[in-house]
Amino acid sequence: MRFKFNYLEKISRFRQTVATSWRLLGLLWSIDKWLLISNAIAVTIPALVPFAFAYIFKLVIDQVVLSVSSGSIDLNKFILLFAGGFAVYTIQSLAFSAQDYFNRLLYTKIPISLYQIVLSKISTLDIAYFEDSEFKNTLEKVRDAYSWRPLNMMEYLLFGFQSLIQIVVAVVILATLAPLLIVVILIVALPELISRIKESELSWGIWDAQSPHRKKFWYISSMLQERDSVLEMKLFQLPKRFLSEIRGIQKNIYEDNRVLATKYLGINSIFNVLGGITFIAVLLFIVLEAIAKRVTVGDISYYTTVITNLQSGVGGLFRNLVRIFSESLYTASVFEVLDAPPKIKQIEKPTKINLNKPPLIELKNVSFTYPGSKKTVLKNFNLVINPKEKIALVGENGSGKTTIIKLLCRFYDVDEGEILINGVNLKKLDLNDWYKALGVLFQDFVKYEYKAWENIHFGKADEKENIKRVVEAANLAGADPMIRKLEKGYEQMLGRTFEGGVELSIGQWQKIALARGFFRSAPILILDEPTAAIDAKAEAEIFNRVEKLSKDKTVIIISHRFSTVRNADKIYVIDNGEIVESGSHTQLMKLNGQYATLFNLQAKGYQ
Numbered sequence: 001m002r003f004k005f006n007y008l009e010k011i012s013r014f015r016q017t018v019a020t021s022w023r024l025l026g027l028l029w030s031i032d033k034w035l036l037i038s039n040a041i042a043v044t045i046p047a048l049v050p051f052a053f054a055y056i057f058k059l060v061i062d063q064v065v066l067s068v069s070s071g072s073i074d075l076n077k078f079i080l081l082f083a084g085g086f087a088v089y090t091i092q093s094l095a096f097s098a099q100d101y102f103n104r105l106l107y108t109k110i111p112i113s114l115y116q117i118v119l120s121k122i123s124t125l126d127i128a129y130f131e132d133s134e135f136k137n138t139l140e141k142v143r144d145a146y147s148w149r150p151l152n153m154m155e156y157l158l159f160g161f162q163s164l165i166q167i168v169v170a171v172v173i174l175a176t177l178a179p180l181l182i183v184v185i186l187i188v189a190l191p192e193l194i195s196r197i198k199e200s201e202l203s204w205g206i207w208d209a210q211s212p213h214r215k216k217f218w219y220i221s222s223m224l225q226e227r228d229s230v231l232e233m234k235l236f237q238l239p240k241r242f243l244s245e246i247r248g249i250q251k252n253i254y255e256d257n258r259v260l261a262t263k264y265l266g267i268n269s270i271f272n273v274l275g276g277i278t279f280i281a282v283l284l285f286i287v288l289e290a291i292a293k294r295v296t297v298g299d300i301s302y303y304t305t306v307i308t309n310l311q312s313g314v315g316g317l318f319r320n321l322v323r324i325f326s327e328s329l330y331t332a333s334v335f336e337v338l339d340a341p342p343k344i345k346q347i348e349k350p351t352k353i354n355l356n357k358p359p360l361i362e363l364k365n366v367s368f369t370y371p372g373s374k375k376t377v378l379k380n381f382n383l384v385i386n387p388k389e390k391i392a393l394v395g396e397n398g399s400g401k402t403t404i405i406k407l408l409c410r411f412y413d414v415d416e417g418e419i420l421i422n423g424v425n426l427k428k429l430d431l432n433d434w435y436k437a438l439g440v441l442f443q444d445f446v447k448y449e450y451k452a453w454e455n456i457h458f459g460k461a462d463e464k465e466n467i468k469r470v471v472e473a474a475n476l477a478g479a480d481p482m483i484r485k486l487e488k489g490y491e492q493m494l495g496r497t498f499e500g501g502v503e504l505s506i507g508q509w510q511k512i513a514l515a516r517g518f519f520r521s522a523p524i525l526i527l528d529e530p531t532a533a534i535d536a537k538a539e540a541e542i543f544n545r546v547e548k549l550s551k552d553k554t555v556i557i558i559s560h561r562f563s564t565v566r567n568a569d570k571i572y573v574i575d576n577g578e579i580v581e582s583g584s585h586t587q588l589m590k591l592n593g594q595y596a597t598l599f600n601l602q603a604k605g606y607q
Contacts, residue, residue: 013325020328021157023335024150031113038102043158045095047165050309051173053088056081058302065297103155110151118146118334126343127411128371135340141333150334153327160320166313173306177295181282185310217249282307344410350430353422355437358523358554361385361408365417368407377403378577380417390547390555392565394595395574401558404574405528408556409438439522443529445513447504449495452483455512459519473519479511525550528558562599571595 028036060081067073122139129135174181220242223229233239286303289295295303353359363383369376377400385391393401406412407419410426419426426434439459448455456470456479457463467490474480474490486492486502493501494512504512517525525546546555547567559565566585573581573588573595581593588595 016332017325017328020332020335021153021324024153024331025157027114027117027150028110028154032109035102035105035109039099039106039158040161042095042099042102043162044165046092046099047162047313048169049088049092049095050166050305051169053085053092054302054305054309056085056088057305058296058298060085060298061301062296062298106154107151110154111147114146114150114334118142118337121338121340124342125337125340127406128343129340132371134372138333138336141330142337145330146334149327149330153324153331156320156323156327160317160324163313163316163320166309167317170306170310170313174303174310177289177303178285181285181307182310184282185278185307185314217246220246278311344413344431346431347428350433351424351428352433353424353429355421355433356523358387358552359422359437360387360420361524361554362420362423363404363407363417364420366407366414366419367416368403368412368414370403370412376577378407381577381579383572383579385554385556388552388554390550390557390567390569392557392559392568392571393574394559394562394565394571394598399574400577401574402528403577405440405526405556405558408526409440410434437522438524438526439517439520440526441513441517441528445510447495447509449497449501450493451490452486452492452494452512453490455494456515456519459516460521470515470519473515474511476518477511477514479508479515482508482511522553524554524556526556529560562595562602566599 025036060078063074063077063081130139171182223233224239224242233242283304286295286300286307290297290300361384363381366378366381367376368378368381381400381404383404393404395401407414410419410431413427421429421434448458450458453467453470456473457465459473470490471480474483483490483492493499494504494509495501496503517527527546555568557565557568565571569584570582571585571588572579573593575594581588581591581595583591589599
């Protein structure tokens with residue numbers, strides 16, 4: 001039963017290798033079919049030339065023997081044979097040059113195209129994929145693989161094709177001498193193929209099993225190089241501890257590979273010896289045939305070269321098949337990402353509604369659990385947000401506030417219930433149109449290391465450059481005075497990654513991010529902990545602006561600072577995915593419930 005399982009597993013892996021190889025060829029064909037064809041031709045010629053050269057050399061030897069035995073020289077034949085030898089040699093040299101040329105083009109063009117294809121796909125993946133630990137492991141493999149593994153696999157496919165041509169030609173030639181020789185050579189070579197495939201499987205197993213460790217390796221490496229983490233780690237004297245972890249990970253991977261390499265060094269050495277014995281036995285057979293005058297003296301050289309090319313072709317084919325198998329395991333991860341289906345599916349004929357103005361938003365009996373989790377974050381949740389209403393969501397971490405925002409942004413679809421926009425289910429709207437209606441600023445905003453004006457303009461990147469509007473948005477966020485103090489003003493490169501860039505404080509970066517949100521000028525403004533890194537005075541100024549300038553917008557605020565939310569039209573206290581209190585600040589203070597308790601605790605902290 002065990003044998004049957006392994007057999008089926010190997011068949012499955014073989015099919016996967018063939019499928020991955022075929023897909024890779026199709027992908028490269030779509031990128032540049034003529035470059036692919038040129039490389040195939042370039043590897044074909046060197047596979048044929050040795051046979052032609054060996055045959056010419058056989059004729060030369062036979063002609064020499066004939067000249068010695070007859071005592072006369074046929075000069076014309078020698079001239080013709082040497083001219084043929086020169087032509088074949090020249091063709092081979094030109095083929096090698098062409099192979100190098102097309103190979104260079106392949107290694108230059110294909111990575112650029114693959115980079116675009118993979119990044120384009122990753123950029124379209126739903127948020128759920130990036131919050132799935134298993135898929136993140138796959139992305140980790142792809143990060144290691146897609147820049148060079150597919151190219152390696154392509155090269156091995158081409159050289160495997162070259163070896164196959166060598167084998168076919170050698171088999172056809174040897175069939176005229178002794179077909180049994182072919183069987184003997186293949187019988188000796190087959191166990192080597194099986195052994196090398198097994199070695200490749202085990203090598204892949206080490207890589208695959210270590211992928212979580214590899215992810216940790218890159219995470220720690222990143223922390224040891226990032227400015228924000230370096231500051232704290234130096235203070236807490238953590239680098240030695242993390243470097244020790246990296247050494248441990250590397251040591252485990254090295255040790256596993258050393259044990260595997262040692263084991264198969266002995267096995268492969270045995271196959272090398274068997275190959276040598278086979279070659280000598282075949283050579284002896286040809287010599288005996290020559291002594292018996294069944295073949296010429298030149299045939300000894302010719303068939304020896306054919307046998308050598310056959311062994312070389314078989315060995316090359318097997319080596320390249322093993323490499324193809326190995327690289328296909330890595331490359332399959334690339335196709336796994338490229339094949340990832342959208343979790344949030346667009347409807348074919350979306351309903352069109354007016355999203356230029358703030359719509360009525362309703363969450364009706366919404367229940368939601370994150371994929372892979374057993375905890376229900378929202379259950380039978382109901383919320384109505386009227387057009388141009390300013391609401392605030394407050395509550396402890398993990399209560400479900402940010403989940404509500406993710407569902408409103410349709411990063412996830414609800415498990416039960418529905419979200420209605422002007423009475424239309426959110427799933428029936430065009431997703432791109434809905435995104436344009438949203439201006440969202442998350443607490444973990446992005447610090448784009450571009451020019452200051454570009455950072456703000458990214459809020460609506462498809463709009464024509466408009467510095468006047470950029471400055472207006474910066475003024476709304478309170479970022480304009482800070483930007484003007486920079487050496488190059490709005491042309492200043494931000495961040496330290498690029499030459500001439502300047503680093504900003506967290507609070508300054510947050511003002512830039514707020515300006516980006518204001519520049520978007522969407523009818524729905526969502527602020528998820530937008531002022532966490534800004535002092536109380538700056539926060540008050542910003543939200544006074546938000547209140548004045550968002551009269552024609554729906555505003556949804558999530559904040560732990562109650563001074564931020566007290567001016568909202570309605571405040572909702574969320575606890576364990578449920579609304580436990582709602583009302584204005586005054587109403588909730590009179591209720592003297594959870595909100596009032598938390599507000600008074602914060603107020604006491606400022607006294």
